[in-house]
Amino acid sequence: MPLSPAEAARRQARNSAAFWTATGLARGHPLIHRPGFLAVAGDQRAGLRILIQEPVLGAPELAEIATLTREAPGPVNAEDPFSATDLGHLGLRNWQMPIMLRTPGATPTPAMPIIRVRDEPALHAAERVVLDGFDLTRFEPYRAGEFFPMPLLGRPGVDVFLAYLDGTPAGACVTVTADGFGSHYWVATPAAHRSRGVGRAIMLGSLAPLAHLPVTLTASRLGRPLYESLGFTATTSSTWWSSR
Structure with a gap:
Protein backbone atom coordinates (compact mmCIF):
# COMPACT_ATOMS: atom_id res chain seq x y z
CA MET A 1 0.00 0.00 0.00
CA PRO A 2 1.23 3.55 -0.68
CA LEU A 3 2.71 5.33 2.33
CA SER A 4 1.15 8.47 3.72
CA PRO A 5 3.31 11.59 3.22
CA ALA A 6 4.13 11.61 6.94
CA GLU A 7 5.20 7.95 6.93
CA ALA A 8 7.23 8.39 3.73
CA ALA A 9 9.07 11.29 5.35
CA ARG A 10 9.76 9.23 8.47
CA ARG A 11 11.02 6.27 6.46
CA GLN A 12 13.34 8.51 4.46
CA ALA A 13 14.57 10.16 7.66
CA ARG A 14 15.39 6.82 9.27
CA ASN A 15 17.11 5.43 6.18
CA SER A 16 19.17 8.61 5.72
CA ALA A 17 20.24 8.32 9.35
CA ALA A 18 21.29 4.70 8.74
CA PHE A 19 23.30 5.75 5.68
CA TRP A 20 25.06 8.64 7.37
CA THR A 21 25.72 6.59 10.49
CA ALA A 22 27.46 4.01 8.31
CA THR A 23 29.36 6.75 6.45
CA GLY A 24 30.41 8.54 9.64
CA LEU A 25 31.63 5.34 11.28
CA ALA A 26 33.53 4.33 8.13
CA ARG A 27 35.22 7.74 7.98
CA GLY A 28 35.93 7.86 11.70
CA HIS A 29 33.82 11.00 12.22
CA PRO A 30 31.97 11.64 15.50
CA LEU A 31 28.22 10.95 15.57
CA ILE A 32 25.83 13.02 17.66
CA HIS A 33 22.55 11.22 18.38
CA ARG A 34 19.55 13.11 19.70
CA PRO A 35 15.83 12.17 19.63
CA GLY A 36 15.14 14.83 16.99
CA PHE A 37 18.29 14.71 14.87
CA LEU A 38 21.50 12.92 13.98
CA ALA A 39 24.66 14.87 13.18
CA VAL A 40 27.88 13.62 11.63
CA ALA A 41 30.69 15.99 12.59
CA GLY A 42 33.07 15.71 9.67
CA ASP A 43 36.34 17.50 8.98
CA GLN A 44 37.04 20.56 6.83
CA ARG A 45 36.41 18.72 3.57
CA ALA A 46 33.52 16.45 4.58
CA GLY A 47 31.78 19.08 6.69
CA LEU A 48 28.85 18.74 9.06
CA ARG A 49 25.82 16.64 8.08
CA ILE A 50 22.55 17.05 10.00
CA LEU A 51 19.68 14.59 9.54
CA ILE A 52 16.39 15.80 11.04
CA GLN A 53 14.53 12.80 12.50
CA GLU A 54 11.29 14.30 13.85
CA PRO A 55 8.86 16.97 12.61
CA VAL A 56 9.14 18.92 15.88
CA LEU A 57 12.44 19.65 17.62
CA GLY A 58 12.79 21.00 21.14
CA ALA A 59 14.53 24.27 21.97
CA PRO A 60 17.68 22.50 23.33
CA GLU A 61 18.03 20.50 20.09
CA LEU A 62 17.63 23.62 17.95
CA ALA A 63 20.22 25.40 20.09
CA GLU A 64 22.64 22.49 19.71
CA ILE A 65 22.18 22.49 15.93
CA ALA A 66 22.97 26.20 15.91
CA THR A 67 26.14 25.62 17.93
CA LEU A 68 27.25 22.75 15.70
CA THR A 69 26.66 24.89 12.62
CA ARG A 70 28.65 27.83 13.98
CA GLU A 71 31.56 25.60 15.01
CA ALA A 72 31.65 23.40 11.89
CA PRO A 73 35.13 23.43 10.30
CA GLY A 74 33.72 22.82 6.82
CA PRO A 75 30.46 23.11 4.87
CA VAL A 76 27.13 22.43 6.57
CA ASN A 77 24.37 20.37 4.97
CA ALA A 78 21.06 19.52 6.64
CA GLU A 79 18.22 17.31 5.44
CA ASP A 80 14.68 17.73 6.79
CA PRO A 81 12.31 15.16 5.24
CA PHE A 82 9.42 16.69 7.20
CA SER A 83 10.04 20.25 5.87
CA ALA A 84 9.14 21.51 9.33
CA THR A 85 12.34 22.92 10.84
CA ASP A 86 13.44 26.43 9.86
CA LEU A 87 17.23 26.80 9.79
CA GLY A 88 17.27 30.05 7.83
CA HIS A 89 18.47 32.04 10.84
CA LEU A 90 21.74 30.08 10.66
CA GLY A 91 22.60 31.65 7.30
CA LEU A 92 21.81 28.51 5.31
CA ARG A 93 20.16 28.53 1.90
CA ASN A 94 17.39 26.01 1.25
CA TRP A 95 15.59 24.18 -1.53
CA GLN A 96 13.09 21.33 -1.77
CA MET A 97 13.23 17.93 -3.45
CA PRO A 98 10.55 15.25 -3.65
CA ILE A 99 10.71 12.09 -1.56
CA MET A 100 9.79 9.30 -3.96
CA LEU A 101 8.57 5.76 -3.28
CA ARG A 102 8.73 2.59 -5.39
CA THR A 103 6.68 -0.41 -4.35
CA PRO A 104 8.27 -3.90 -4.58
CA GLY A 105 8.66 -5.25 -8.08
CA ALA A 106 11.12 -6.78 -10.51
CA THR A 107 13.21 -4.68 -12.90
CA PRO A 108 14.48 -5.29 -16.45
CA THR A 109 18.09 -6.27 -17.09
CA PRO A 121 39.96 -0.76 -6.71
CA ALA A 122 36.28 -0.88 -7.66
CA LEU A 123 35.36 1.22 -4.61
CA HIS A 124 37.91 3.85 -5.62
CA ALA A 125 36.43 3.84 -9.15
CA ALA A 126 32.92 4.38 -7.74
CA GLU A 127 34.28 7.10 -5.49
CA GLY A 145 39.33 6.18 0.17
CA GLU A 146 38.49 9.49 1.83
CA PHE A 147 34.93 9.80 0.48
CA PHE A 148 34.16 6.05 0.34
CA PRO A 149 36.45 4.38 2.89
CA MET A 150 36.83 0.60 2.56
CA PRO A 151 35.04 -0.03 5.91
CA LEU A 152 31.86 1.33 4.30
CA LEU A 153 31.49 -1.97 2.42
CA GLY A 154 31.40 -3.81 5.74
CA ARG A 155 28.53 -1.78 7.22
CA PRO A 156 25.26 -3.75 7.48
CA GLY A 157 22.78 -3.02 4.71
CA VAL A 158 25.16 -0.86 2.65
CA ASP A 159 26.00 -1.69 -0.97
CA VAL A 160 27.90 0.27 -3.61
CA PHE A 161 27.24 -0.31 -7.32
CA LEU A 162 29.33 0.61 -10.35
CA ALA A 163 28.29 0.79 -14.03
CA TYR A 164 30.70 0.25 -16.94
CA LEU A 165 30.24 1.83 -20.35
CA ASP A 166 32.63 0.53 -23.01
CA GLY A 167 34.81 -0.84 -20.22
CA THR A 168 35.04 2.51 -18.38
CA PRO A 169 33.49 3.27 -14.96
CA ALA A 170 30.59 5.57 -15.89
CA GLY A 171 27.98 5.47 -13.13
CA ALA A 172 27.71 4.66 -9.44
CA CYS A 173 25.35 4.71 -6.50
CA VAL A 174 24.94 3.52 -2.92
CA THR A 175 21.94 1.63 -1.56
CA VAL A 176 21.02 1.16 2.09
CA THR A 177 18.58 -1.39 3.47
CA ALA A 178 17.19 -0.72 6.95
CA ASP A 179 13.95 -1.62 8.75
CA GLY A 180 12.45 -3.30 5.70
CA PHE A 181 13.04 -0.40 3.29
CA GLY A 182 15.73 0.36 0.75
CA SER A 183 16.96 3.75 -0.38
CA HIS A 184 19.40 5.22 -2.90
CA TYR A 185 22.20 7.74 -2.38
CA TRP A 186 24.86 9.37 -4.56
CA VAL A 187 23.33 8.23 -7.88
CA ALA A 188 25.92 9.73 -10.20
CA THR A 189 27.01 9.87 -13.82
CA PRO A 190 29.92 12.18 -14.79
CA ALA A 191 29.14 14.71 -17.52
CA ALA A 192 31.23 12.85 -20.11
CA HIS A 193 28.95 9.79 -19.88
CA ARG A 194 25.50 11.39 -19.61
CA SER A 195 22.62 10.88 -22.06
CA ARG A 196 23.86 7.36 -22.84
CA GLY A 197 21.60 5.33 -20.55
CA VAL A 198 24.06 5.05 -17.68
CA GLY A 199 21.72 6.50 -15.05
CA ARG A 200 18.95 4.07 -15.97
CA ALA A 201 21.37 1.15 -16.00
CA ILE A 202 22.85 1.88 -12.57
CA MET A 203 19.35 2.27 -11.12
CA LEU A 204 18.14 -1.00 -12.66
CA GLY A 205 21.20 -2.89 -11.48
CA SER A 206 20.96 -1.55 -7.94
CA LEU A 207 17.18 -2.03 -7.73
CA ALA A 208 17.40 -5.73 -8.63
CA PRO A 209 18.57 -6.86 -5.14
CA LEU A 210 15.84 -4.66 -3.61
CA ALA A 211 13.00 -6.00 -5.77
CA HIS A 212 11.24 -7.49 -2.72
CA LEU A 213 11.32 -4.21 -0.76
CA PRO A 214 9.72 -0.78 -0.98
CA VAL A 215 12.40 1.76 -1.92
CA THR A 216 12.57 5.48 -1.22
CA LEU A 217 14.85 8.20 -2.50
CA THR A 218 15.08 11.97 -2.63
CA ALA A 219 15.12 13.17 -6.23
CA SER A 220 16.75 16.12 -7.91
CA ARG A 221 14.79 18.01 -10.56
CA LEU A 222 16.86 16.42 -13.33
CA GLY A 223 16.64 12.94 -11.86
CA ARG A 224 12.90 12.86 -11.21
CA PRO A 225 11.80 11.87 -14.76
CA LEU A 226 14.15 8.87 -14.69
CA TYR A 227 12.88 7.72 -11.32
CA GLU A 228 9.26 8.12 -12.40
CA SER A 229 9.96 5.94 -15.45
CA LEU A 230 11.25 3.26 -13.06
CA GLY A 231 8.07 3.23 -11.00
CA PHE A 232 8.84 5.81 -8.31
CA THR A 233 6.06 8.18 -7.23
CA ALA A 234 6.52 11.49 -5.42
CA THR A 235 4.91 11.41 -1.97
CA THR A 236 6.04 14.56 -0.17
CA SER A 237 8.82 17.18 -0.22
CA SER A 238 12.05 17.24 1.75
CA THR A 239 13.78 20.53 2.56
CA TRP A 240 17.56 20.71 2.31
CA TRP A 241 19.74 23.37 3.88
CA SER A 242 23.32 24.22 2.95
CA SER A 243 26.00 26.74 3.78
CA ARG A 244 27.12 26.69 0.11
Whole structure:
Protein backbone atom coordinates (compact mmCIF):
# COMPACT_ATOMS: atom_id res chain seq x y z
CA MET A 1 0.00 0.00 0.00
CA PRO A 2 1.23 3.55 -0.68
CA LEU A 3 2.71 5.33 2.33
CA SER A 4 1.15 8.47 3.72
CA PRO A 5 3.31 11.59 3.22
CA ALA A 6 4.13 11.61 6.94
CA GLU A 7 5.20 7.95 6.93
CA ALA A 8 7.23 8.39 3.73
CA ALA A 9 9.07 11.29 5.35
CA ARG A 10 9.76 9.23 8.47
CA ARG A 11 11.02 6.27 6.46
CA GLN A 12 13.34 8.51 4.46
CA ALA A 13 14.57 10.16 7.66
CA ARG A 14 15.39 6.82 9.27
CA ASN A 15 17.11 5.43 6.18
CA SER A 16 19.17 8.61 5.72
CA ALA A 17 20.24 8.32 9.35
CA ALA A 18 21.29 4.70 8.74
CA PHE A 19 23.30 5.75 5.68
CA TRP A 20 25.06 8.64 7.37
CA THR A 21 25.72 6.59 10.49
CA ALA A 22 27.46 4.01 8.31
CA THR A 23 29.36 6.75 6.45
CA GLY A 24 30.41 8.54 9.64
CA LEU A 25 31.63 5.34 11.28
CA ALA A 26 33.53 4.33 8.13
CA ARG A 27 35.22 7.74 7.98
CA GLY A 28 35.93 7.86 11.70
CA HIS A 29 33.82 11.00 12.22
CA PRO A 30 31.97 11.64 15.50
CA LEU A 31 28.22 10.95 15.57
CA ILE A 32 25.83 13.02 17.66
CA HIS A 33 22.55 11.22 18.38
CA ARG A 34 19.55 13.11 19.70
CA PRO A 35 15.83 12.17 19.63
CA GLY A 36 15.14 14.83 16.99
CA PHE A 37 18.29 14.71 14.87
CA LEU A 38 21.50 12.92 13.98
CA ALA A 39 24.66 14.87 13.18
CA VAL A 40 27.88 13.62 11.63
CA ALA A 41 30.69 15.99 12.59
CA GLY A 42 33.07 15.71 9.67
CA ASP A 43 36.34 17.50 8.98
CA GLN A 44 37.04 20.56 6.83
CA ARG A 45 36.41 18.72 3.57
CA ALA A 46 33.52 16.45 4.58
CA GLY A 47 31.78 19.08 6.69
CA LEU A 48 28.85 18.74 9.06
CA ARG A 49 25.82 16.64 8.08
CA ILE A 50 22.55 17.05 10.00
CA LEU A 51 19.68 14.59 9.54
CA ILE A 52 16.39 15.80 11.04
CA GLN A 53 14.53 12.80 12.50
CA GLU A 54 11.29 14.30 13.85
CA PRO A 55 8.86 16.97 12.61
CA VAL A 56 9.14 18.92 15.88
CA LEU A 57 12.44 19.65 17.62
CA GLY A 58 12.79 21.00 21.14
CA ALA A 59 14.53 24.27 21.97
CA PRO A 60 17.68 22.50 23.33
CA GLU A 61 18.03 20.50 20.09
CA LEU A 62 17.63 23.62 17.95
CA ALA A 63 20.22 25.40 20.09
CA GLU A 64 22.64 22.49 19.71
CA ILE A 65 22.18 22.49 15.93
CA ALA A 66 22.97 26.20 15.91
CA THR A 67 26.14 25.62 17.93
CA LEU A 68 27.25 22.75 15.70
CA THR A 69 26.66 24.89 12.62
CA ARG A 70 28.65 27.83 13.98
CA GLU A 71 31.56 25.60 15.01
CA ALA A 72 31.65 23.40 11.89
CA PRO A 73 35.13 23.43 10.30
CA GLY A 74 33.72 22.82 6.82
CA PRO A 75 30.46 23.11 4.87
CA VAL A 76 27.13 22.43 6.57
CA ASN A 77 24.37 20.37 4.97
CA ALA A 78 21.06 19.52 6.64
CA GLU A 79 18.22 17.31 5.44
CA ASP A 80 14.68 17.73 6.79
CA PRO A 81 12.31 15.16 5.24
CA PHE A 82 9.42 16.69 7.20
CA SER A 83 10.04 20.25 5.87
CA ALA A 84 9.14 21.51 9.33
CA THR A 85 12.34 22.92 10.84
CA ASP A 86 13.44 26.43 9.86
CA LEU A 87 17.23 26.80 9.79
CA GLY A 88 17.27 30.05 7.83
CA HIS A 89 18.47 32.04 10.84
CA LEU A 90 21.74 30.08 10.66
CA GLY A 91 22.60 31.65 7.30
CA LEU A 92 21.81 28.51 5.31
CA ARG A 93 20.16 28.53 1.90
CA ASN A 94 17.39 26.01 1.25
CA TRP A 95 15.59 24.18 -1.53
CA GLN A 96 13.09 21.33 -1.77
CA MET A 97 13.23 17.93 -3.45
CA PRO A 98 10.55 15.25 -3.65
CA ILE A 99 10.71 12.09 -1.56
CA MET A 100 9.79 9.30 -3.96
CA LEU A 101 8.57 5.76 -3.28
CA ARG A 102 8.73 2.59 -5.39
CA THR A 103 6.68 -0.41 -4.35
CA PRO A 104 8.27 -3.90 -4.58
CA GLY A 105 8.66 -5.25 -8.08
CA ALA A 106 11.12 -6.78 -10.51
CA THR A 107 13.21 -4.68 -12.90
CA PRO A 108 14.48 -5.29 -16.45
CA THR A 109 18.09 -6.27 -17.09
CA PRO A 110 20.42 -3.24 -17.41
CA ALA A 111 21.80 -2.45 -20.85
CA MET A 112 25.40 -2.41 -19.59
CA PRO A 113 27.48 -4.24 -16.97
CA ILE A 114 26.66 -3.34 -13.35
CA ILE A 115 28.71 -4.76 -10.49
CA ARG A 116 28.22 -4.77 -6.76
CA VAL A 117 31.49 -3.38 -5.45
CA ARG A 118 33.51 -5.88 -3.44
CA ASP A 119 37.10 -4.65 -3.50
CA GLU A 120 39.15 -1.51 -3.03
CA PRO A 121 39.96 -0.76 -6.71
CA ALA A 122 36.28 -0.88 -7.66
CA LEU A 123 35.36 1.22 -4.61
CA HIS A 124 37.91 3.85 -5.62
CA ALA A 125 36.43 3.84 -9.15
CA ALA A 126 32.92 4.38 -7.74
CA GLU A 127 34.28 7.10 -5.49
CA ARG A 128 35.74 9.00 -8.43
CA VAL A 129 32.50 8.65 -10.40
CA VAL A 130 30.48 10.16 -7.55
CA LEU A 131 32.95 12.98 -6.90
CA ASP A 132 32.97 13.86 -10.60
CA GLY A 133 29.22 13.37 -11.07
CA PHE A 134 28.34 15.67 -8.18
CA ASP A 135 31.22 18.07 -8.90
CA LEU A 136 32.47 17.76 -5.31
CA THR A 137 35.55 19.87 -5.84
CA ARG A 138 36.12 20.32 -2.12
CA PHE A 139 37.49 16.77 -2.14
CA GLU A 140 40.30 17.81 -4.49
CA PRO A 141 43.14 17.02 -4.53
CA TYR A 142 41.78 13.49 -4.61
CA ARG A 143 42.62 11.19 -1.70
CA ALA A 144 41.67 7.60 -2.45
CA GLY A 145 39.33 6.18 0.17
CA GLU A 146 38.49 9.49 1.83
CA PHE A 147 34.93 9.80 0.48
CA PHE A 148 34.16 6.05 0.34
CA PRO A 149 36.45 4.38 2.89
CA MET A 150 36.83 0.60 2.56
CA PRO A 151 35.04 -0.03 5.91
CA LEU A 152 31.86 1.33 4.30
CA LEU A 153 31.49 -1.97 2.42
CA GLY A 154 31.40 -3.81 5.74
CA ARG A 155 28.53 -1.78 7.22
CA PRO A 156 25.26 -3.75 7.48
CA GLY A 157 22.78 -3.02 4.71
CA VAL A 158 25.16 -0.86 2.65
CA ASP A 159 26.00 -1.69 -0.97
CA VAL A 160 27.90 0.27 -3.61
CA PHE A 161 27.24 -0.31 -7.32
CA LEU A 162 29.33 0.61 -10.35
CA ALA A 163 28.29 0.79 -14.03
CA TYR A 164 30.70 0.25 -16.94
CA LEU A 165 30.24 1.83 -20.35
CA ASP A 166 32.63 0.53 -23.01
CA GLY A 167 34.81 -0.84 -20.22
CA THR A 168 35.04 2.51 -18.38
CA PRO A 169 33.49 3.27 -14.96
CA ALA A 170 30.59 5.57 -15.89
CA GLY A 171 27.98 5.47 -13.13
CA ALA A 172 27.71 4.66 -9.44
CA CYS A 173 25.35 4.71 -6.50
CA VAL A 174 24.94 3.52 -2.92
CA THR A 175 21.94 1.63 -1.56
CA VAL A 176 21.02 1.16 2.09
CA THR A 177 18.58 -1.39 3.47
CA ALA A 178 17.19 -0.72 6.95
CA ASP A 179 13.95 -1.62 8.75
CA GLY A 180 12.45 -3.30 5.70
CA PHE A 181 13.04 -0.40 3.29
CA GLY A 182 15.73 0.36 0.75
CA SER A 183 16.96 3.75 -0.38
CA HIS A 184 19.40 5.22 -2.90
CA TYR A 185 22.20 7.74 -2.38
CA TRP A 186 24.86 9.37 -4.56
CA VAL A 187 23.33 8.23 -7.88
CA ALA A 188 25.92 9.73 -10.20
CA THR A 189 27.01 9.87 -13.82
CA PRO A 190 29.92 12.18 -14.79
CA ALA A 191 29.14 14.71 -17.52
CA ALA A 192 31.23 12.85 -20.11
CA HIS A 193 28.95 9.79 -19.88
CA ARG A 194 25.50 11.39 -19.61
CA SER A 195 22.62 10.88 -22.06
CA ARG A 196 23.86 7.36 -22.84
CA GLY A 197 21.60 5.33 -20.55
CA VAL A 198 24.06 5.05 -17.68
CA GLY A 199 21.72 6.50 -15.05
CA ARG A 200 18.95 4.07 -15.97
CA ALA A 201 21.37 1.15 -16.00
CA ILE A 202 22.85 1.88 -12.57
CA MET A 203 19.35 2.27 -11.12
CA LEU A 204 18.14 -1.00 -12.66
CA GLY A 205 21.20 -2.89 -11.48
CA SER A 206 20.96 -1.55 -7.94
CA LEU A 207 17.18 -2.03 -7.73
CA ALA A 208 17.40 -5.73 -8.63
CA PRO A 209 18.57 -6.86 -5.14
CA LEU A 210 15.84 -4.66 -3.61
CA ALA A 211 13.00 -6.00 -5.77
CA HIS A 212 11.24 -7.49 -2.72
CA LEU A 213 11.32 -4.21 -0.76
CA PRO A 214 9.72 -0.78 -0.98
CA VAL A 215 12.40 1.76 -1.92
CA THR A 216 12.57 5.48 -1.22
CA LEU A 217 14.85 8.20 -2.50
CA THR A 218 15.08 11.97 -2.63
CA ALA A 219 15.12 13.17 -6.23
CA SER A 220 16.75 16.12 -7.91
CA ARG A 221 14.79 18.01 -10.56
CA LEU A 222 16.86 16.42 -13.33
CA GLY A 223 16.64 12.94 -11.86
CA ARG A 224 12.90 12.86 -11.21
CA PRO A 225 11.80 11.87 -14.76
CA LEU A 226 14.15 8.87 -14.69
CA TYR A 227 12.88 7.72 -11.32
CA GLU A 228 9.26 8.12 -12.40
CA SER A 229 9.96 5.94 -15.45
CA LEU A 230 11.25 3.26 -13.06
CA GLY A 231 8.07 3.23 -11.00
CA PHE A 232 8.84 5.81 -8.31
CA THR A 233 6.06 8.18 -7.23
CA ALA A 234 6.52 11.49 -5.42
CA THR A 235 4.91 11.41 -1.97
CA THR A 236 6.04 14.56 -0.17
CA SER A 237 8.82 17.18 -0.22
CA SER A 238 12.05 17.24 1.75
CA THR A 239 13.78 20.53 2.56
CA TRP A 240 17.56 20.71 2.31
CA TRP A 241 19.74 23.37 3.88
CA SER A 242 23.32 24.22 2.95
CA SER A 243 26.00 26.74 3.78
CA ARG A 244 27.12 26.69 0.11
